Each structure stands twice: as structure tokens, then as C-alpha cells.
Amino acid sequence: MTPTKPMEFTPLADPAAQPSAGQAAALYRLMTWLSPAFPVGAFSYSSGIEWAVEAGDIVDVTTLREWLASMLAEGPGFCDGVFLAHAHRAAAVSDDATLRGVAELASALAPSCERHLETAAQGRAFVEIARAAWNCDGLDRLIAACEGAIVYPVAVGIVSAAHAIPLALTLHAFLHALTSNWISAGSRLVPLGQTDSQRALAALEPDVAAVVKHALSATLDDLGSATFRADLASMRHETQYTRLFRS
Template sequence: MTITNEDAKAAGSASSLSRMLQFGDSMFPIGAFSFSSGLESAIQEGAVTNAATLRAFAQTALEQAARGDCIALIAAHRAATADDVDTLVRIDAQVYARKLSDEARAMSVRMGKKFAEMGVAVVGAPLLRAWRERIETSVTPGCYPLALAIGFAVQNLPASQAFIVHQYGVATTILGAALRLMKVSHIDTQKILYELTRKAEEAYPATAAARLSDMAGFAPLTEILAAIHTRAHVRLFMN
């Protein structure tokens, strides 16, 4: 049987898609399921009460990520492609500095460390090993966007796919928590996920064109809710 160029291209696309599915799966063991991204406090304080307010909360989180972590994600992907570890460390420091709440910092570094560890075990690329070592020796915090960017870059997967996986993860973390915290159906959360992820591709060009110094995510209510959650006496999710 003759393999055509079209067949080879389709096979490459399928392989790329399978990697997106694997590393973007909510069951990929990096601990995202144990955080609510402030949703638990939002429900306790009455800011999220139904599917409509849940959608608005998740939309805000995605917009905040696109203006913040994802700018760093794309910059880190470029640095990883160039095998520039020093630049990766500098980007990581800027991501960490912009995490205002203890919960946001804990979530990002725990997920980042686990992603780096899983990347070494599954992919085994030298750059991932070097990054894990810098995390373990406290050279760098190891925030999640950096680990995701490096993981995709070493597999020759584009930054646009890393961006989609990041945004999908933000949405599924919140919606998965909602199913355990409030009266909302799987149909509701799937409809919200479909609507929100459809917009992710539209947001990519603006994020990719931004400079690292543009990284900011002004969402004061989200930060306040995260702070409340840190001090809460009763919690289902980690702080």
C-alpha cells in the first residue's frame, strides 16, 4: 500500500490531536481536580447561584487567564523552542509574582511541578528534566503555564494548541468543581463548556501578540473570593 502525502499529513494531525487530548484531559494526574479556582467561596458567598452566574464566573476566569498566564505560556513556548532555560526562569518568576492569593500560587506551582514530573516520565525530553531539576532545587517556582509550554514545545506541538489546552483546563476545573458544589446538571456544564471553549480560538491572536509586560488579569472579586477560601473553616477543595 502506498502512503500519500495526504495520509502522512493526516497521521501527523491525528498524533498532534492525541497529544492535546492526553495532556489536556481532566484526568491527567496533576491535581487540578482538587482546586475550585475560587468557585467554592463564590457559591458560599452567593456570587454564583445558578448556571448563568456559573457561566459568567468561568468566562471571567478564562478572560483573566488569556490576559495573564497565557501570555506567559506563549512566551515560554518560544523560549523552550529555543532551549533558553534562563528566559524560562525569568518568565516563571513573573508569573509567580502576579499570583496575588496563596491559593492561586499553590495551585499553579503544585500543578506545574506535577506536570513537569509527568512530562519527564512520559516524554522524557532533556529540557523537561532540566526544568524539573530547577523546580526541585528551588531555582524557580515552576508555575503550571511554564511546564505546559515546555511539554508542548519539546514535542513540536504549537503554542496555539498549548493555549487551547490551558483554557480548556481552566474551564473544566471550574465546571467540574461546580458539579460537586451546587445544583447544576451535566447538561448545563457541557453547554457552558461548549460555549466557552468555542471562544478560545478567537482569543489566541490577541494573546499571542501581547508582550510579557502586558501580562495582567484584573479580577478583584476573584482574588477576594480566593482569599476568603484560604481562611474558610469548612472546605471541600484545597487552598
């Protein structure tokens, strides 16, 4: 496996300088909201990975990484990133009509019953917890403007915009959390050791960065998926005889 390249940082004028209060708050909230400990139930979903393991499509860390790279770039990773970006932008300028349209489209484009359950249940939990513990001015109005189900990426976009957290940071954190959860599911199902799981996450770092860049510049007309096998996996999981996960 190719070693991870070291990051290139621009030296600070003052290496001892502290982040601004806004930067520190944004980091704290993103780390909290997109942590595995945040109670949206992400651990109970595998996005069809459970069926892919049973079918023999995923058998080791290499095949898991290849499967997830496709899901990121050509499937739900990219699509969720686009929905998050457009929801965040609409919420940031209080464009209720656009926000409602994005929320409706994101809910309608789920390719299977279980995929819809996964994203809708997590979105609902995210909104409920945000309103209970992380409410802020304007958040309730933005949620009400959607007038229906709010799927997970749209929920994250709305809440982060209401808290004035920059879109690019939110999107990167969201896709990292999504990838981490997929790897966690794969590590339990294959199974994989902790070291191999971290190797997979490290190897997917450039894939996540590329999807963030693509999603930030994409329009809703650019939405589309080419992960037919992964979509079939989520459909066939509905009737899988032995299941540990809800999707």
C-alpha cells in the first residue's frame, strides 16, 4: 500500500497563536456532531456492506478500500456531499424555497428502502439532538422551512449553516465521518483488525478530498450514481437471512 503523503502546512507568523473563538467553536462542534459517539445510530447501518461481504465482493482491506472509493466518488458519498453543500448555502441565506427543494430531492433520490431508512432516521435524530442541545437563532425556522423529512446530509448542512460553520470544513468532516462509519462496519463484518482499518482510512484520504472539491462545485444537475452493485447490495440486504445491521 502506498504510504500516506505528509501534509504541507504554511508556517504561522506566530507559531504560538491560538485559533479565534469562532474557529475553536466550529472545530469543537464538528468534532462533536460527527463523532461516532453522537447518538444518531450510525453504527447500526452498513449501507449494503453487510451483503457485499456475504456475497464475497469484500473479503479483505484491499477490496473494502476499493468498494468505498467507488461509493465515495461515484455513489452516495458524492451525492450526499452535493446535497449537504446546497442545503448549507440555502440555509445560510435563508432561501426557504431552495432549501425545501433540496430536502425533497435528497429524500426522493435514496435508491432503496433501507438506504432511505438509514439517511432519514439519522437525519431526524441529528435534527432532534441539535434542537435539544445545540439550538441557536434561526435553526427552528430553517427546519420548519423544509416541511417534511430531512435526510442526514441536509440536516448536517442546515445545522452547520445555522451555527455559521464554513461549508468546506463541514463537508470534509461529514465525508470523513461517513467513510469512518463504512470502515467500522467493514471491520466488524470481514472482519479486519484495527491496523488494517486505519490503513484503509488513510488510503481513502485523497478520495475524500477529491469528493469534497467536486461536491463544492457541483450543481444539482450533476447528481448521479454509478455504483449499481452497491445499490443492489442495499436492496438485497432487505431479505438477507442473517443480519447484524439495519442496512
